[in-house]
Amino acid sequence: MNPLLDQLHPYPFEKLKQLFAGITPDPVHRAISLGIGEPKHATPAFIRQALADNLDGLAVYPSTIGGLPLRTAIAGWLERRYQLPSIDPATQILPVNGSREALFALAQTVVDPRSKDALVMCPNPFYQIYEGAAYLSGAQPYFANSDPARNFAPDYASVPASIWERVQLLYICSPGNPTGAVLSLADWEQLFALSDRYGFVIASDECYSEIYFKAEAPLGGLEAAHKLGRSDFRRLIAFSSLSKRSNVPGLRSGFVAGDAAILSKFLLYRTYHGGSMSPTTQAASAAAWNDEEHVRENRAKYIAKFAQVTPLLQQVLDVSLPDAGFYLWAGVGKLGGISDTEFARRLYAEYNVTVLPGSYLARDAHGINPGQQKIRMALVAEVEECLEAAHRIVAFARTLSA
Numbered sequence: 001m002n003p004l005l006d007q008l009h010p011y012p013f014e015k016l017k018q019l020f021a022g023i024t025p026d027p028v029h030r031a032i033s034l035g036i037g038e039p040k041h042a043t044p045a046f047i048r049q050a051l052a053d054n055l056d057g058l059a060v061y062p063s064t065i066g067g068l069p070l071r072t073a074i075a076g077w078l079e080r081r082y083q084l085p086s087i088d089p090a091t092q093i094l095p096v097n098g099s100r101e102a103l104f105a106l107a108q109t110v111v112d113p114r115s116k117d118a119l120v121m122c123p124n125p126f127y128q129i130y131e132g133a134a135y136l137s138g139a140q141p142y143f144a145n146s147d148p149a150r151n152f153a154p155d156y157a158s159v160p161a162s163i164w165e166r167v168q169l170l171y172i173c174s175p176g177n178p179t180g181a182v183l184s185l186a187d188w189e190q191l192f193a194l195s196d197r198y199g200f201v202i203a204s205d206e207c208y209s210e211i212y213f214k215a216e217a218p219l220g221g222l223e224a225a226h227k228l229g230r231s232d233f234r235r236l237i238a239f240s241s242l243s244k245r246s247n248v249p250g251l252r253s254g255f256v257a258g259d260a261a262i263l264s265k266f267l268l269y270r271t272y273h274g275g276s277m278s279p280t281t282q283a284a285s286a287a288a289w290n291d292e293e294h295v296r297e298n299r300a301k302y303i304a305k306f307a308q309v310t311p312l313l314q315q316v317l318d319v320s321l322p323d324a325g326f327y328l329w330a331g332v333g334k335l336g337g338i339s340d341t342e343f344a345r346r347l348y349a350e351y352n353v354t355v356l357p358g359s360y361l362a363r364d365a366h367g368i369n370p371g372q373q374k375i376r377m378a379l380v381a382e383v384e385e386c387l388e389a390a391h392r393i394v395a396f397a398r399t400l401s402a
Contacts, residue, residue, distance in 0.1 A: 007135040011128060012360040019345050025352035032389040034377040035354040037177070037327065041247045041301060041382070044294040050287040057279030064276045065267060066095035073286040074255045080292075081209075082223035085231060091260040092233070094267055095277045095285070098252040099207045099241040100129055102275075103171070106237060107133035109269045110169045110201045110262070115139070119163065121170040123154045125178055125362035125371045127205065130171040139168065143365035151181040151322070152329070152370055156190060167200045175208040175218050178361050178376040179329045180322020182212075188224035195235050201262060207241040207254070210295050211302050212324035222258060233258040237266075244326065245295055246288045253277065253285040302326055305383045312390040313377075316397035326379050329358070333373035335400040340373050350399075351392040 010018075016035065025031065065071075071089035078087050087093065096102035111118055111134075120134035124143035134141040142163060144154035153176065170191070174183040183191075195202055204221035212218055221238045225231065241254035256263065270276070277285070288294075306321060310328065313319050318331030332343045340357035347353050356378075358371030377393075379386045 002136075004136050004138065008132050009128065012356060015360050016344070016354070016356060019341060019357070020348055020354075023345070023349045025348055026350055029352035029392065031352050031354070032381070032385055032392070033354040034379065034381075034386070034389055035356050036380075037244075037378040038249055038380060039244055039247045039326075040380045041298055043247050044288075044291075046291065046294075047246060047248060047251075047284050047288050050284040051280060054280045054283035057281075057283060060279050062276040062278055062282070064271045066277055067279065067282050070095055070277075070282040070286045070289075073289040074257070077289045078222065078257060081217070082220050082226070084222060084226055087257065088260070092263065093255055093257045094263050094270070095282065096239075096254050096256055096270075097275060097277055098243065099205060099239040099254040099256075101252075102254065102256050103127075103129050103203060103205060103239055104133045104136075105269065105273060105275065106201075106203055106256070106266060107137035107139070107169055109266045110203075111137035111139045112168060113138045115168065117166050118168045119166040121159075121163075121167050121200075123152075123171070123173060123176065124365055125152060125358065126171070127173055127177050128361075131363070133171075134169075137169075141363075142167065143363050145366055146362075146370040148370070152176070152179045153181040153183070153187070156194065164194060164198045164200075167198060169201050169203060170195075171203045171205065172221075173205040173208075174221075175206075175212065175322070175324030177205075177208065177325065178327045178356075178358070180208075180325040180327060182218045182323040183224075185219060185224055185227060188219070188221065189228055192225070192228060192230060192236075199235070201235045201237065201259075204236065204238045206238055208244055208325040209240065210245040211299055211326050213303055213306060213321055214323065218324050233260075235259055235262070237262055242285060242288050245298070247298060248284075248288065251281060251284060253281055253288075301383070302379070305379055305386055308383060309379055309386050309390045312387070312394055316394050316401070328377040328379060329374060330377065331374050332397075335397055338373075338400060340371065340375055343375060347393065347396050351396050353389045353392050353396075355393075 075087040118139035243249040358374030362371030
């Protein structure tokens with residue numbers, strides 16, 4: 001067996017299952033889960049219809065590069081969303097089966113297996129796929145310091161040159177999971193300068209880009225590159241997905257876009273890997289990328305939901321409205337010094353509400369686990385269920401403060 005598999009950590013939800021082992025929640029409460037970031041709003045009818053209308057695609061072997069209609073739809077969306085000049089659908093875009101598998105697979109393309117000390121830099125807290133991709137590419141993950149003053153965005157200025165010299169791939173997530181932090185243009189300028197100096201590739205995970213709470217949409221990596229005069233997108237690959245934007249997590253549809261030279265190698269890798277998208281899925285995906293009305297309606301639901309839930313939780317938790325995304329990242333340390341794992345375990349036992357301990361979404365690095373005494377809540381269900389969960393969390397937290 002591949003010995004690198006032994007380096008993988010249990011996934012957060014496996015750890016949560018172990019944390020809850022042997023617990024029978026109070027039956028007076030029906031179960032409500034704020035644990036998994038799985039969109040629960042209804043899938044738009046026109047996407048379902050596009051799937052049904054294109055079932056003949058199931059009889060065709062799909063090409064790895066994807067059909068021109070889908071790549072053209074994605075290029076058009078990128079140009080509209082980020083005010084970009086013409087994106088070449090033939091060389092700068094590649095459809096993928098959800099951003100998760102592509103985030104993992106890119107490391108196999110980018111990391112040089114001959115290197116003995118290669119690093120893949122990740123934020124901390126982070127999406128665990130980044131860490132697994134680092135290990136299974138033969139590299140080691142390096143977790144950048146978090147800046148609590150900036151909603152736990154990575155503090156790249158604190159990383160020494162000796163580390164940057166070993167970095168081959170840098171994962172970023174903006175808007176971030178779990179904190180909702182969004183990188184600024186100044187942040188991007190710093191990252192591009194570091195990439196130019198040290199030669200690493202930037203993988204920009206932007207799957208939460210269409211759920212936001214301010215008038216201005218979150219800045220994307222390709223958009224930042226264009227504004228800074230880097231329209232060739234050198235050493236930059238952006239990842240996006242329909243799962244959150246269009247409420248189709250089961251469709252497994254997304255794309256990568258950016259540096260044409262990297263995408264050419266990634267296409268070669270995926271041709272052998274077998275990462276091609278069904279023509280049926282492609283047709284539904286093109287329909288989704290070509291429509292914005294359903295995205296605005298979806299975002300309005302989140303805005304209304306967070307506007308009601310956040311003030312309730314602020315009564316008892318250290319929490320604020322994020323810049324973007326559908327998570328609330330909340331501190332629980334003021335509630336008698338309770339740990340995040342104990343908070344989650346007791347909340348589940350006493351009130352039948354599931355949240356994810358923040359320490360499961362981070363790693364001990366530089367003397368601290370930045371997720372300790374924090375919890376992540378995914379406000380993905382309809383507003384009534386999220387409000388019910390919030391009321392139970394408030395009631396539980398008040399028992400800790402009594």
